[in-house]
Amino acid sequence: MNAALSILSFPPEIVIKSLEGLSIQDVVNVAQTCTSLRAIILSNKQSIMQTRNAFAIWQSLPHGSTPATISADLLYATAVASLAISKRLSSNMPLKPRNHVSYDLSLFDLTWNRTSPSHGHPAHFFLANDLLAFRSSSVLFIMKLGLSGAIDESVSLDLTSGNAYWYSVDYQLSDDGRALLVAVLIQNRTVSSRSLQVFEVSVETCGFGSNTLLLSVGVPFVEGSMSIALHDPYVVVSNNHEGLAIIDLRHKKGLTVSLLDRASLPELGGSGHKTMVIHFPVS
Numbered sequence: 001m002n003a004a005l006s007i008l009s010f011p012p013e014i015v016i017k018s019l020e021g022l023s024i025q026d027v028v029n030v031a032q033t034c035t036s037l038r039a040i041i042l043s044n045k046q047s048i049m050q051t052r053n054a055f056a057i058w059q060s061l062p063h064g065s066t067p068a069t070i071s072a073d074l075l076y077a078t079a080v081a082s083l084a085i086s087k088r089l090s091s092n093m094p095l096k097p098r099n100h101v102s103y104d105l106s107l108f109d110l111t112w113n114r115t116s117p118s119h120g121h122p123a124h125f126f127l128a129n130d131l132l133a134f135r136s137s138s139v140l141f142i143m144k145l146g147l148s149g150a151i152d153e154s155v156s157l158d159l160t161s162g163n164a165y166w167y168s169v170d171y172q173l174s175d176d177g178r179a180l181l182v183a184v185l186i187q188n189r190t191v192s193s194r195s196l197q198v199f200e201v202s203v204e205t206c207g208f209g210s211n212t213l214l215l216s217v218g219v220p221f222v223e224g225s226m227s228i229a230l231h232d233p234y235v236v237v238s239n240n241h242e243g244l245a246i247i248d249l250r251h252k253k254g255l256t257v258s259l260l261d262r263a264s265l266p267e268l269g270g271s272g273h274k275t276m277v278i279h280f281p282v283s
Helices: 002-008 012-018 024-031 035-042 054-060 072-090
Strands: 123-128 131-136 139-145 151-158 164-173 179-188 194-202 211-219 226-231 234-239 243-248 253-258
Touching: 002 012, 002 035, 012 035, 024 035, 024 054, 024 072, 035 072, 054 072, 054 123, 123 164, 131 164, 131 179, 139 179, 151 194, 164 226, 179 226, 194 226, 194 234, 211 243
Parallel strands: none
Antiparallel strands: 123 131, 131 139, 139 151, 164 179, 179 194, 194 211, 226 234, 234 243, 243 253
16 A cells, blocks of 8 residues: 555656556556556556557457557556456357458459469458458458448459469558558469568558558578568568578668578487577667
8 A cells, every 4th residue: 555655646657657568467457456546547548558568459459449549548448358358268268259240252353263372262361450451362452341241441452463372471550550561472483483572551541552562572482481470660581490581671671590500400410400589679
């Protein structure tokens, strides 16, 4: 009780600053200690947004809301609901759907040739708030979903002109909810080459679907699997677990990192495995 009283003797902005770097669970626990602290937290969105795991609830925001537009009290309620879901999942309780909405995709030119890896069923799905994106063959579809089963807006992007047979796709919704970043790694069918493309697509009501090609660059070919990860301003390409190509989208700079020490391969008497932790600045 004395600790609570000493904290409340400071201005609200100092109280919020003192919560910086805590987890969402920690902030909710603080809000439950007394009505005064609860009022401060519920009226200051920063108390949740500055937590170290705030990103975990972005896709749980109410329909049409973004971190920039949601109110402080609704953001707190979303955080509490997310924690409740996490506890239910950890307790192995069965989940039951509350409702479902069906959307008619028959108006779109979807390819369903199951005999070809590039023309199989739709893949690489992304759902956040009222946005749905997925790839079908060489076309990327992005849609803004309505509450009644209607598709309010839609756009399609051709990822390649042909001869591609393998894709890896990653997405990121901007913090303000106005744009969707899409990174696509493409394997060419006729030559041993791969290319990386990154698009920034507007998802605002006015200008929905307008897009900018932020990056188009060739990627060194290696046998085996490759994958990509996108976190603005960086995109990372993993080369068959042997190395990484890391690119700064905004400054068009990059570097490669070798992860596999071939001198320690099993046939040479080593384990062939090493652990590397890489830290990058976020600003």
